[in-house]
Amino acid sequence: MLKTHNYRNHIGHNYELGKHSHKEHSHTSNKVVLRNSFLIISAFMLIEVAGGFATNSLALLSDAGHMLSDAAALGLSLFAFKFGERKGNMQKTFGYRRIEILAATINALALVAIAVLIVIEAARRLQNPPEVATAGMLAISTLGLAVNIVVALYMLRGSDVRENVNMRGAYAHVLGDALGSVGAITAALLMMCFGWGWADAAASVLVATLIVKSGWGVLKDSLNILMEGSPKGVSLDGLVAQIRGVDGVLSVHDLHVWSITSGANALTAHIVVSGELSVREAEQILREISHEMEHLGITHTTLQLESSDNECADELICEVRSNDAGGHLGHSH
Numbered sequence: 001m002l003k004t005h006n007y008r009n010h011i012g013h014n015y016e017l018g019k020h021s022h023k024e025h026s027h028t029s030n031k032v033v034l035r036n037s038f039l040i041i042s043a044f045m046l047i048e049v050a051g052g053f054a055t056n057s058l059a060l061l062s063d064a065g066h067m068l069s070d071a072a073a074l075g076l077s078l079f080a081f082k083f084g085e086r087k088g089n090m091q092k093t094f095g096y097r098r099i100e101i102l103a104a105t106i107n108a109l110a111l112v113a114i115a116v117l118i119v120i121e122a123a124r125r126l127q128n129p130p131e132v133a134t135a136g137m138l139a140i141s142t143l144g145l146a147v148n149i150v151v152a153l154y155m156l157r158g159s160d161v162r163e164n165v166n167m168r169g170a171y172a173h174v175l176g177d178a179l180g181s182v183g184a185i186t187a188a189l190l191m192m193c194f195g196w197g198w199a200d201a202a203a204s205v206l207v208a209t210l211i212v213k214s215g216w217g218v219l220k221d222s223l224n225i226l227m228e229g230s231p232k233g234v235s236l237d238g239l240v241a242q243i244r245g246v247d248g249v250l251s252v253h254d255l256h257v258w259s260i261t262s263g264a265n266a267l268t269a270h271i272v273v274s275g276e277l278s279v280r281e282a283e284q285i286l287r288e289i290s291h292e293m294e295h296l297g298i299t300h301t302t303l304q305l306e307s308s309d310n311e312c313a314d315e316l317i318c319e320v321r322s323n324d325a326g327g328h329l330g331h332s333h
Contacts, residue, residue, distance in 0.1 A: 030167050031081050033159040037151050037174070038074040044147045045071055051140035055133035058118075058125050058204050060140060060184050067144075067180075070173040073107040077170040084261070097261040098225075104169035105222040111176060111215030115208035122201040122208070129197030134188045137200075141184035148178035164262040165221050172214040176207075183207040228258035231265040234297045239267065242292045248273050248285045250308055257298070266300040267293055275307030 045067040052061035080103035088095035183203035190199035
């Protein structure tokens with residue numbers, strides 16, 4: 001019989017469970033794609049920097065600056081993947097995989113910072129448009145667009161840009177570069193056809209706006225993970241309903257759901273069952289709940305069983321108290 005109200009079972013490390021092989025393949029593919037994209041972007045960045053100075057085009061220089069940040073972002077993302085492979089230890093029990101989210105956050109902030117610098121320089125040039133070598137600007141920006149399209153398609157097809165926020169941050173940089181090239185091409189054509197010297201700076205402002213938009217999306221998702229918010233795409237109502245639907249479960253409380261990193265969602269909860277259950281019956285309930293959680297996107301589950309005689313408050317979401325007043329560290333009921 002289940003005599004105590006605290007029966008713990010840890011069902012986790014699902015990096016080794018059902019979807020392990022798929023995740024490992026995706027992880028390896030992400031690294032290969034990042035490495036190759038880094039080499040391509042870095043090589044063309046040098047060409048665009050030289051072309052920007054040679055033609056005196058802000059649109060080209062801003063795109064080159066963005067491409068420089070791309071190279072840094074891709075390198076940072078690659079470093080994050082490699083560093084994140086380190087196993088957990090007594091100091092970092094979940095391992096180092098969240099460094100991928102830190103890299104994505106830095107990339108997003110870099111995108112916003114670059115956009116601000118572009119707008120500042122564009123405002124100066126709008127007041128006094130300089131002479132721009134439009135033919136060279138058009139040639140280099142067209143080549144840049146082709147390079148960015150190739151890299152973007154390569155990342156989209158060869159890596160996990162939809163689910164992995166670190167890869168999405170790097171992908172956003174490349175897309176921003178492609179938009180920068182489109183802006184430079186448009187500006188070059190307007191100056192060549194109509195003599196609109198201000199088009200170079202105006203195109204830069206438009207590109208900066210688009211860069212901020214893509215950077216903000218990545219930043220928002222990254223901060224949600226760092227703040228341990230509910231994982232994107234995971235329904236708390238659905239989780240609770242699934243747990244309560246398991247035979248033998250009377251109620252659930254003290255529920256916490258968060259993301260360790262992209263694609264690795266964790267859950268802890270207190271499960272109330274009858275105090276008359278045997279240990280074997282209790283373990284069966286734990287296994288069934290863990291299995292159901294896997295199908296709902298939870299890869300790491302820690303459950304605590306409590307008997308119905310437990311006097312713990314029945315709050316679904318509990319407050320975690322700090323130990324700053326010298327009191328007991330734990331849940332607040």
